[in-house]
Amino acid sequence: MRYLENLGESNVINLLQVYIDSSDLLGTNEDAYLYNNILPYILVNVDTMSRDSDFLPQQTWRQLGAKLVTITFSDLVAKGATPDLFISSLVLESLMREDELIELVSAIQKTSHEYGARYLGGDLGTSTETVLTGVGLGSIKKGTILTRRNAKNGDLVCVTGYFGLTSIGLDYLLSPINRKYDKIPDELLELSTALLYEPRLRLTEGVLLGKHNLATSSIDSSDGLAISLHWLSQASNIGIVVYNLPIHPELEPFLESFDKIQEITMFGGEEYELIFTVAPSKLEQLKSIFRKNDSQFFVIGECIDSKGVFISQKEVLIPVPMRGWDTFRKKVH
Numbered sequence: 162m163r164y165l166e167n168l169g170e171s172n173v174i175n176l177l178q179v180y181i182d183s184s185d186l187l188g189t190n191e192d193a194y195l196y197n198n199i200l201p202y203i204l205v206n207v208d209t210m211s212r213d214s215d216f217l218p219q220q221t222w223r224q225l226g227a228k229l230v231t232i233t234f235s236d237l238v239a240k241g242a243t244p245d246l247f248i249s250s251l252v253l254e255s256l257m258r259e260d261e262l263i264e265l266v267s268a269i270q271k272t273s274h275e276y277g278a279r280y281l282g283g284d285l286g287t288s289t290e291t292v293l294t295g296v297g298l299g300s301i302k303k304g305t306i307l308t309r310r311n312a313k314n315g316d317l318v319c320v321t322g323y324f325g326l327t328s329i330g331l332d333y334l335l336s337p338i339n340r341k342y343d344k345i346p347d348e349l350l351e352l353s354t355a356l357l358y359e360p361r362l363r364l365t366e367g368v369l370l371g372k373h374n375l376a377t378s379s380i381d382s383s384d385g386l387a388i389s390l391h392w393l394s395q396a397s398n399i400g401i402v403v404y405n406l407p408i409h410p411e412l413e414p415f416l417e418s419f420d421k422i423q424e425i426t427m428f429g430g431e432e433y434e435l436i437f438t439v440a441p442s443k444l445e446q447l448k449s450i451f452r453k454n455d456s457q458f459f460v461i462g463e464c465i466d467s468k469g470v471f472i473s474q475k476e477v478l479i480p481v482p483m484r485g486w487d488t489f490r491k492k493v494h
Contacts, residue, residue, distance in 0.1 A: 171388070171483060187308055192236035192381070193299075195306065202301040204242045208233040212291040217357060218334050222261045224358045225293065226268030231362045232383065233295035234276055235433045238364050239381040241307045241371015242299030244278040250294040252286040269295075276364060304372040307379035307437070309396035316377050316438040318393075318401055318462040321366045323409035324386055325422075326353040328429030342425070344415050360433045366456050367435055375447045379437040385430035390470045391483040393436065400467030402478060407461050423472065428484045438464060 165173055187195045197203035210216065210229055234244045249269055253262070273280040278297070330353030332342050345353075363381075370376040378397055382389045386407075394401050406426045408416075416422050437458075439447055444460075451458060462473075471478040 187306065191240075191309060193240050193242070196298075200302065202242070202306055204237055204240055204299050204301070204306070205296065206233055206236040206299075207294065207296045208236070209292060209294045211293075216291075220358055222264040223268040226265045227272040228358070228360060229293050229295045230269055230272040230276070230278075230297075231360050232433065233297040234278070234299065234362055234364075235360075235381045235383060237297055237299035238362060238367030239307065239379050239435055240299075240301075241304055241367055241376075241379070242301050243368055244273070244276040244297060244299050244364070246298040247273040247278050247280045248296040248298075249280075249283040250286070250292075250296075251283070252288045252290075252292040252294075254289065254291050255287050257291070265293075276362060301371055305374045307367075307371050307376055309378050309380055309393050312378040312393055312397035312399055312438040312464050313440070314399055314464055314466045316399075316440055316464040317444060317460045318390070318403070318436070318438055318464065319458045319460050320382070320386075320407050320434050320436050321363050321456070321458050322407075322432065322434040324382070324407050324427075324429065324432055324434070325409045325412045325425040326356055327431040328425035329353040329412065330357045331429070331431070342415070342421075345412070346415075349411060349415075357431055360431065362433065363435045365454055366451070366458065369450055369454060369456065370435070370437055373447075373450055375443045375450075376437040376439050379435060382432045382434045382436050383430060385428055385484070386432070386436070387427040387470065387481050387484055388430075389436050390481070393438070394468065394470055397438075397464070398468075400465040401462055401470045402465055403462040403470070403472045403481070405459075405461045406472070407459065419474065427472075427481060 168176070193204045193206040195202060196205050208229070210225065216225065230247055233247065237244060247269065270280040329342050329345055329349065332340050333350050334354060334357070370379060378393055380389045380393055390401050406422055408422050408426045413422065470481040472481055
């Protein structure tokens, strides 16, 4: 008998697929789930944070409440949905103070409103460890549902932002004595920790992709770039080659080797950027739409007639392992 920590998160997910009811428009291995099969499409997603696994040092209750809403809606936005409703399940420690509870819940309500959603409360419980769960509902009134499974050979692979800062931030916060990246200037450390404490939701970008029906597949990058690319590759039955590692440009001068650049770009997590594919013939149209909406994306690679994920270095394809944050192992593996 194997324990979950031996299986690892990706194997646990694959194990559960047989028990999940799929739909015609969405398969089973998706982070958000379809509730209504005709327009307007209604989607639902659930996400959880626990003190032991997810809370960061000195993270405030306001930051935790806002982050819970953001990470819950991120998977809906990756499907092209607009947030509508938010419900919470708050399992709290009995010694939590009244002002801390108010700070947490007011942040949940405020962040829900900022994304255009209503907060409807939810369930309340107590335990020896705080566990915060969010349930988000979103809708698509015009356009299409973005899935992981429709990328095609020749499609371009794109991202909505840079990677690497959250890897630096996690190293700084969780390994203060034995830091792997100890040459990063203070201003970049502040930026990296801010992204971890208060991640950004790519709401505009996700809605644009779904509304204009230009992306062939989409996923958010919360588990890390490498894992997310592997999920797209497996769901669409194509290979992916990364030509341009989307390392944050201000970080690159402080990383001595290509291996370190690859490490923090590919295997971090907590970025909450969108990764999507688009046909080359649609690229200029998509650039124009994003510019008009003050949004950005850039191309990092392409889909190929193969399996797996690769980095192209000096015209050699280097396989990228399916590594990243693993919930059951509580570490990057």
